Amino acid sequence: MGNLRSRITSWFTRRYFARVQKKGLDLSKIALLPDDVLMPLRRDGLDPVPELGRKRAEEPVSKLPVPFGLNVWLVTGYDEAKAVLGDAKTFSNDFTNLVGKTSARAEDNPGGLGFSDPPVHTRLRKLLTPEFTMRRLARLKPEIETIVNERLDVIAEADGPVDLVEEFALPIPSLVICELLGVPYSDRAEFQHLAVQRFDLFGGAAASLGAISESLEYLLTVVRKERENPGDGLLGMIIKEHGDEIEDRELAGLADGVLTGGFETTASMLSLGALVLLQDREMFKRIHDDDEPVHGFVEELLRYLAVVQVAFPRFAREDVEVGGVTIKQGDMAIVSLSGANRDEKLGQGLEIFDGTRPPMSHLAFGYGVHRCVGAELARMELRAAYPALVRRFPSMRLAVPVEDLEFRKTSAVYSVEKLPILVD
Numbered sequence: 001m002g003n004l005r006s007r008i009t010s011w012f013t014r015r016y017f018a019r020v021q022k023k024g025l026d027l028s029k030i031a032l033l034p035d036d037v038l039m040p041l042r043r044d045g046l047d048p049v050p051e052l053g054r055k056r057a058e059e060p061v062s063k064l065p066v067p068f069g070l071n072v073w074l075v076t077g078y079d080e081a082k083a084v085l086g087d088a089k090t091f092s093n094d095f096t097n098l099v100g101k102t103s104a105r106a107e108d109n110p111g112g113l114g115f116s117d118p119p120v121h122t123r124l125r126k127l128l129t130p131e132f133t134m135r136r137l138a139r140l141k142p143e144i145e146t147i148v149n150e151r152l153d154v155i156a157e158a159d160g161p162v163d164l165v166e167e168f169a170l171p172i173p174s175l176v177i178c179e180l181l182g183v184p185y186s187d188r189a190e191f192q193h194l195a196v197q198r199f200d201l202f203g204g205a206a207a208s209l210g211a212i213s214e215s216l217e218y219l220l221t222v223v224r225k226e227r228e229n230p231g232d233g234l235l236g237m238i239i240k241e242h243g244d245e246i247e248d249r250e251l252a253g254l255a256d257g258v259l260t261g262g263f264e265t266t267a268s269m270l271s272l273g274a275l276v277l278l279q280d281r282e283m284f285k286r287i288h289d290d291d292e293p294v295h296g297f298v299e300e301l302l303r304y305l306a307v308v309q310v311a312f313p314r315f316a317r318e319d320v321e322v323g324g325v326t327i328k329q330g331d332m333a334i335v336s337l338s339g340a341n342r343d344e345k346l347g348q349g350l351e352i353f354d355g356t357r358p359p360m361s362h363l364a365f366g367y368g369v370h371r372c373v374g375a376e377l378a379r380m381e382l383r384a385a386y387p388a389l390v391r392r393f394p395s396m397r398l399a400v401p402v403e404d405l406e407f408r409k410t411s412a413v414y415s416v417e418k419l420p421i422l423v424d
């Protein structure tokens with residue numbers, strides 16, 4: 001089993017990197033969009049660029065200079081972000097808002113939670129939430145530990161530098177989601193391929209939408225197989241308990257949302273969190289020596305890194321005032337989670353990572369009816385992975401100078417491309 005897994009994961013990641021290298025299309029280099037539009041996605045190492053903090057201080061809701069006549073507001077303040085995300089009556093997530101305003105076509109609608117509004121959203125979310133209770137998730141705990149340990153075994157065998165992104169951060173969440181959904185082993189390579197395409201903003205909106213429909217087609221085949229013979233994973237359970245309330249396409253949309261939501265986000269947290277540990281030796285030692293600090297460490301990491309840099313776009317159904325600004329009916333609001341998590345209103349010194357900080361409110365998992373359904377699963381993965389990593393490799397260190405690391409440039413999910421380490 002271990003061998004099979006390691007073959008699958010190395011195949012997954014080879015394809016991933018082949019894609020990243022082949023695509024080479026960085027929106028920021030095309031210079032079609034004004035720099036200010038991409039600013040909320042840009043970082044300086046782990047930190048958002050200083051402009052984001054300046055914007056928040058001066059104008060927590062500000063107009064983005066988007067061409068082609070679409071009014072887009074950037075929301076960077078914590079209270080203002082909660083006002084938008086917490087008001088699903090006024091702000092719509094519905095996919096059809098994008099049609100006619102972007103390259104999206106009505107038939108591209110991926111369904112699922114992220115692009116739907118109540119009452120459709122409420123009905124779908126009710127199907128999913130029982131699969132994410134602590135009781136149901138508990139069944140994944142030993143699986144997560146096994147997956148983590150198998151990855152550590154692979155790293156331990158390596159001769160010379162190991163890329164932690166390839167060997168640790170990507171395979172862990174991907175295999176955990178396969179377990180969660182009940183995707184058969186034979187389908188996992190295809191699964192991973194689709195996962196990495198989904199948050200690919202480098203290829204532009206059209207490329208991402210193409211990936212959405214490709215991934216839906218694939219997931220439909222998985223759903224149809226489950227319909228014939230439902231297993232114990234999330235898909236099989238929903239089919240067994242609510243099979244007559246949901247159509248195949250809708251269920252595939254739900255699975256797609258779980259895949260989109262749970263893979264690259266957690267992978268980025270694993271990579272960037274490991275980088276934080278490599279640079280903060282005191283924290284490294286605390287996590288190594290003691291179980292207790294890991295909860296606080298993970299919460300502070302979630303806040304500080306805010307790897308999901310912006311929430312799904314929201315569209316105002318009517319004129320509404322947020323942070324002293326009128327957002328007009330039909331306007332788009334982009335909520336900067338990385339901006340909101342560092343708002344001075346929450347406390348001082350939030351530009352800095354402090355793993356000993358008492359846990360505080362943050363928006364890394366969003367807020368309101370669309371708040372991350374997988375938050376507890378993500379926490380389980382992170383709380384299992386970091387201590388296991390530092391305990392197995394106490395002398396772990398970066399194999400290259402930190403300045404040589406290459407970070408993603410304009411992706412909605414921030415991350416580092418590679419993280420070469422030495423473990424001996």
Ligand code: HEM
Binds near residue numbers: 261372374
């Ligand atoms: C550390 C890892 C993760 C982060 C930072 C994260 C972040 C987020 C955020 C910010 C949202 C809300 C987006 C919005 O309101 O526009 C969200 C929604 C969502 N997440 Fe996560 N997520 C993570 C892990 C996961 C996992 C492990 C899963 C499932 C396996 C998952 C599934 C989802 C789904 C299905 C939604 C849509 C919820 C809805 O619209 O009702 N996420 N996530």
